[in-house]
Amino acid sequence: MAQILIIDDHDAMREGLELLLRRRGHRTLAAESGARGLEFLEEHGADLVITDLKMAHMDGIEVLRLVRERSPETEVLVMTAYGTIEKAVEAMKLGAADFLTKPFSSEEFAVKVERLVREREERERLRRENRSLRVENTYLREGLGEDKPPRYGEIIGESTQMESVFRWIDRVSRSDSTVMIYGESGTGKELVARAIHASSPRCTGPFIRVNCGALSDGLLDSELFGHEKGAFTGAERRRRGRFELADGGTLFLDEIATVAPATQIRLLRVLQERELERVGGEETIPVDVRIIAATNQPPEELLGGNGFREDLFYRLHVVPLTLPPLRDRLEDIPVLTRHFVSKLRDRTCSPVREVADGVFDVLRTYGWPGNVRELENVLERALVLADGERLETTDLPVLEPRRENGSNGASGPELTRDGMxxxxxxxxxxxxxxxxxxxxxxxxxxxxxxxxxxxxxxxxxxxxxxxxxx
Ligand SMILES: Nc1ncnc2c1ncn2[C@@H]1O[C@H](COP(=O)(O)OP(=O)(O)OP(=O)(O)O)[C@@H](O)[C@H]1O
Ligand SMILES: [Mg+2]
Structure with a gap:
């Protein structure tokens, strides 16, 4: 038996599906619009969301995107009209579990729903097992960590600096400690946070990211801790916060340096006590969450009297890592370039199949203030413009040469022993x-x-x- 939310602006359809599901013993909620559906989801949660794709105001694709973001463990089944297969494909790419093309029979519907419910239960069971193993047996945990091949997601690098980042990820993934990731913008902080989660025992649980810099102070509080109905004007219903959504998984607090003092105090309390109260609420809710925080300010700046609490700093700075800027590991440029070329080739419809050596030389002369993200952008632009099978230096945009020690240092390719x-x-x-x-x-x-x-x-x-x- 599962909790299933149906979203469709067509009354007869919605009622019909509800009836079918109830007869099979499921609990159902039904909403006539995407906005209302999302409210239900926040208030009551759901194992499965079944949504129509074509609806007025908020369409099913947007509903899907928001469900995946706000409640990653909820599966989504989308319904599409006959002849709109591209929409279904788009939905699958965005993480829908399956789709149904209208018109469909009640058997077809029931088979898909039951399969999704079963698969989800199985995953939940594995997740629970995994968690109890992790808690109960440290030795076994170490063993599990070694048997699994290390997974670093899409993090690429072969420099000694990146080698030590990989070793560090291996070690911290096995623990449950709070991690603080420092590094300039575009150095891969989020990628590393995801990799830690993916190779940790919490990998079957949710990974929830909160961009603390993107929300105003009050909003951030209710986003993190949730709120009760009537907690403030506009709080029409109860809402679970990101801490609760991340239960059993990892919470990634991005741009932590921007958090306001009042929210810092609340954060400190959750980190110490592992429990919280929703905004405007009395009930104490325990949370089982691993915290990873990130900032592009160096630690000494965080501590330098810029409004960041020292006690919170030490709660977060338990296992710190600083990601090296790209200019300090230029030997990673060739692997990164090849990686991005093969990753972006299809998206940019580019004919490029290989990269001329000269391209690496040019890329190595630049200072990369925007780090790997900037490299990715430069290559994407180059791929769009290139019309040969080989990416040439002439396909690259003009990059201002790197300045060394403030003076106008090396510019352009350097003459090496191999000559030029x-x-x-x-x-x-x-x-x-x-x-x-x-x-x-x-x-x-x-x-x-x-x-x-x-x-x-x-x-x-x-x-x-x-x-x-x-
Ligand atoms: N080592 C790497 N290998 C492959 N891709 C990388 C690497 N580092 C960063 N990237 C890519 O660069 C982009 C930026 O990475 P990410 O978002 O993790 O950076 P960030 O440190 O969080 O930056 P910001 O502080 O601006 O948020 C992403 O597209 C990511 O995939
Ligand atoms: Mg980031």
Whole structure:
């Protein structure tokens, strides 16, 4: 028997499905709109949500997205009209468990629902077993940790710095300690947090992320701890917070440095006591959650009297990790580049199959203030523009050379023992700048010539030479 929420703006359909499910012994809730359905979900929870895709106001895709975000353990079955298979495909990509094409028979419906309910129960059972093993037997836990192949998600790197990050992930995944991840923007903090969860004994539980920087103070409180009906104006019903949703799993507190003082006190209490009260509530609710926090401020700045409580700092800073910026591990550039090229090739419809060595040389000369995220963006742009099977330096946008020690240090490719073909390097750079100037001038040649300090006739000549079509 499962708790099932039906969302459909078609009354007869909704009532019919409800009846079918009740007859099979399930508990049901029915909502005539996505917004109402989400309210029910927050208030009562659900094992399975069955939603129509085509509805007025909030469509089923949006409902699916919000259910996956707010209640990751709830399965979603979507119903689509005949002839709208692309919508169903999109829904499956977004994490729907299955879909039904209308019209369907009551047997078809029942078979799908029962299968989803069974699969979910099985997962829950494994999760409970896993958890009790973890709590009861440390030795067995160590053993489990070793048998499993390490899983680092999509984290790529072969530098010594990244090797030690991987070793660190292995170690902390086995424990249940609070983890604090430091690192500049784009260094992979979220990726690491997910990897820790995925290789921890809590992997079958939920991974819930809260971006503390994105919410105003009051909202963050109710997002984290939930609220009771009537706790404040607008709180029309009771709502479970992220701590409760993360029960049995991991809660990722992103951008922790931005949390307001009052919320810091509440956080401190949950970290110490492992229990909380919802905003406006009296009931004490125990929570079994592993905390991972992240910030792009270094620890000394957090502690430097910027409004972050010292006691909370030490509660979080139990097992700290600082992710190295990309400029300190330039040897990772080739693996990262190949990884992103194969990951982004399809999305950008790019013909690129390989990467010219010169590309790595150019990428290594840049300082990457936006770290791996910036590299990914630069490569995505390059893939969109490239039209050959090999990604060339000329496909890259202009990257300002890295400044070392504040002075204008190394710029451009360096001459190594292997030597270089100067003409090729210079021509590569020239072509790249020509393309960039055309891009910046929206293809207006006179403007591009001005940007490059060339006479228009000289620009035409060069465009011809490189076969560039403005
Ligand atoms: N080592 C890595 N291997 C592969 N991809 C990476 C790596 N590090 C970061 N990325 C990619 O770079 C992007 C940014 O990573 P992530 O969101 O984890 O960074 P962050 O440290 O949380 O940044 P911010 O502080 O800006 O939120 C993501 O698309 C991620 O997949
Ligand atoms: Mg992040």
């Amino acid at each position: 073909d100067l003409n090729q390097v210079v021509e590569g750079m020239e072509e790249r700048l020509l393309r960039e100037a055309l891009r910046q001038s929206d293809g207006v040649k006179a403007e591009a010539a001005r940007l490059l300090g060339l006479k228009p006739s000289a620009l035409y000549y060069k465009l011809e030479k490189y076969g560039i079509d403005a």
